[in-house]
Amino acid sequence: MLRDMDEFGIIATYFAPLAGEGAFGLKDDAALLPARIGQDLVITTDTVTEGVDFFSFDPSADIARKALRVNLSDLAAKGAGPAHYLLNLSLPHTIAPDWLAGFANGLAMDQKEYGISLLGGDTGATDGPLSISVTAFGFVPQGKMIRRDGAQVGDAVYVTGTIGDSGGGLAIFKREKHSLSDADRDALIACYRVPQPPVAFAEKLRGVAHASVDVSDGLIADLGHIASVSGVRILVDGEKVPLSPPLRALWKDAALSRAVTAGDDYQIAFTAPPGLAGPFVQIGRVEKGEGVSLTLGGAEVALPKAGYRHF
Ligand code: ADP
Ligand code: MG
Numbered sequence: 001m002l003r004d005m006d007e008f009g010i011i012a013t014y015f016a017p018l019a020g021e022g023a024f025g026l027k028d029d030a031a032l033l034p035a036r037i038g039q040d041l042v043i044t045t046d047t048v049t050e051g052v053d054f055f056s057f058d059p060s061a062d063i064a065r066k067a068l069r070v071n072l073s074d075l076a077a078k079g080a081g082p083a084h085y086l087l088n089l090s091l092p093h094t095i096a097p098d099w100l101a102g103f104a105n106g107l108a109m110d111q112k113e114y115g116i117s118l119l120g121g122d123t124g125a126t127d128g129p130l131s132i133s134v135t136a137f138g139f140v141p142q143g144k145m146i147r148r149d150g151a152q153v154g155d156a157v158y159v160t161g162t163i164g165d166s167g168g169g170l171a172i173f174k175r176e177k178h179s180l181s182d183a184d185r186d187a188l189i190a191c192y193r194v195p196q197p198p199v200a201f202a203e204k205l206r207g208v209a210h211a212s213v214d215v216s217d218g219l220i221a222d223l224g225h226i227a228s229v230s231g232v233r234i235l236v237d238g239e240k241v242p243l244s245p246p247l248r249a250l251w252k253d254a255a256l257s258r259a260v261t262a263g264d265d266y267q268i269a270f271t272a273p274p275g276l277a278g279p280f281v282q283i284g285r286v287e288k289g290e291g292v293s294l295t296l297g298g299a300e301v302a303l304p305k306a307g308y309r310h311f
Contacts, residue, residue, distance in 0.1 A: 005097070007123045014104040020084060020117020031119040033084070039139045042080035046070045046216075050129040053264075054193070055173065060099045061106030062193040063132070068110050070216065071136035073197035073266035077214040079146040079206040080138030082114050082199060087121035088133040095130070114199055144206050146270070151211035151230035155271035157284035160198040162244040163219050165191035167262025168251065176250075184246035195266035204278060205270060212270035218263040220303060223284075224292045226271065233289030234271075236260070238296035240283045260294060261303055 005013070016026045023031045033041075048067045050056050068085065075082050087107075111117060119137075169192030172178060172185055180188075197214070205212060211230055213222045220236070227234045238256050248255045271286050294301045 007125075010091075010100065010123055014100050015087070015118060015121070018104065018107055018111060018118040020119060022084075023117070023119045026118075026120060031084075033119075033137075036139060038142050040142050040145060042075055042078050042138045042140055042145055043135065044071055044074040044078075044138075045133065045135040046074065047131060047133040049131045056130070058193055059106075060102035061109065063130075064103045064106030065110050065194050067132040067134050068107065068114075068116075068136070069195045069197050070266060071134045072114060072116075072199050073195065073214040073216070073268065075136055075138035076197055076199045076202040077146070077205075077212045077268045077270070078138070078140065079144055079202050079209070079212070080140045081202055082116045082136060082138045084117055084119045084137040086119055086135040088135075089121065089123045090126040090128070090131040091123065092130050093125055093127065138202075140206065146205055146209045146212040148211055148213050148226050149229040150209075151226050151232050151234070151271040151286050153232055153286055153288050154273075155210055155286040156274035156276065156282050157223065157234055157236065157269065157271050157286060158276065158280040158282050159215070159219070159242065159267055159269050160201050160280055161196070161265075161267040162242045162247070163215065163265055163267065164247050164251075164255065164259025164262045165244050166195065166264035166266075167192075167259065168247045169193070170262075170264065171250070178250050180246060180249055184249055187244070187246050188250065192264065195264070197266045198268055201268060201279075205268070205272075208276065209270040209272045212268055215265040215267050215269050216263055219260040219265065219269060220292050220294060221261070221263070223269055226269070227290060227292050230271075230286075231290070233287045234284060234292045235287060236284040236292065236294045238294050238301055240281060242281045242283075256294075256296065257301055257303055 169188040
């Protein structure tokens with residue numbers, strides 16, 4: 001319990017050491033960012049909640065990294081390089097100093113990994129579940145943010161990594177029966193706990209991708225967002241969707257249909273002209289019409305649900 005520490009003690013002890021330039025050591029009301037000539041500021045926010053996006057028994061460093069990384073994938077999908085973030089915490093009264101130390105350590109690790117810094121936030125106590133809201137800021141050259149609404153008929157559809165691993169990890173936590181090796185099980189759980197957003201891809205997508213989205217609700221659901229705002233139809237070839245060996249071993253014949261609806265991937269799905277060279281996998285194409293369909297061996301695959309929904 002945080003008996004001896006109030007809100008300001010928490011901020012000074014755990015978060016002030018993470019503050020970047022312009023944050024005034026978290027001792028002012030606000031942070032100050034000089035405008036960057038020739039660049040646009042890209043802003044995104046996401047909240048993770050105990051029992052929904054992570055478990056209370058997950059290591060606090062992993063929870064911190066997940067809270068940050070689910071935002072970095074949004075910036076990457078927009079072609080933006082990450083720079084700063086704000087951190088809003090609703091902390092249960094039962095939170096312990098060790099937990100906070102681990103949490104701050106997770107943030108410190110990712111600040112180093114991604115070259116980002118903390119600008120400020122808000123800290124409150126709650127009787128409800130732990131909730132962490134991050135707002136992330138990134139930069140793109142002026143006018144170069146990649147939107148969802150730019151997909152063109154004739155484009156190919158690409159993804160930056162395997163799909164469904166995090167959903168597999170979650171299924172294991174929910175005690176779904178399996179006969180995986182310990183290594184395969186741990187690999188899937190790691191994907192659930194600490195996403196690997198393709199931050200380095202941001203620059204590669206700029207000027208190349210016509211439309212882009214981060215895969216958080218499920219591949220089919222998120223491609224559906226591109227299809228709907230771009231006014232096109234997207235066809236996904238199930239044979240080409242990259243699935244990891246552990247996930248195939250876990251879900252067997254249902255691997256494809258479950259993976260594309262699982263969500264929590266934090267990879268990028270984007271459309272661009274066909275034949276793009278790079279570490280992307282081409283999984284489909286953009287046509288006239290509306291909606292998204294998934295085929296396997298020429299036949300349409302029926303999907304269990306349209307992606308993760310909170311309500
Ligand atoms: P206010 O009185 O305006 O609510 P606070 O006392 O909440 O301000 O915050 C004081 C300073 O500490 C501000 O610079 C704020 O950005 C920072 N801060 C508060 N909570 C956090 C947090 N969880 N992470 C980072 N900075 C924080
Ligand atoms: Mg405050």
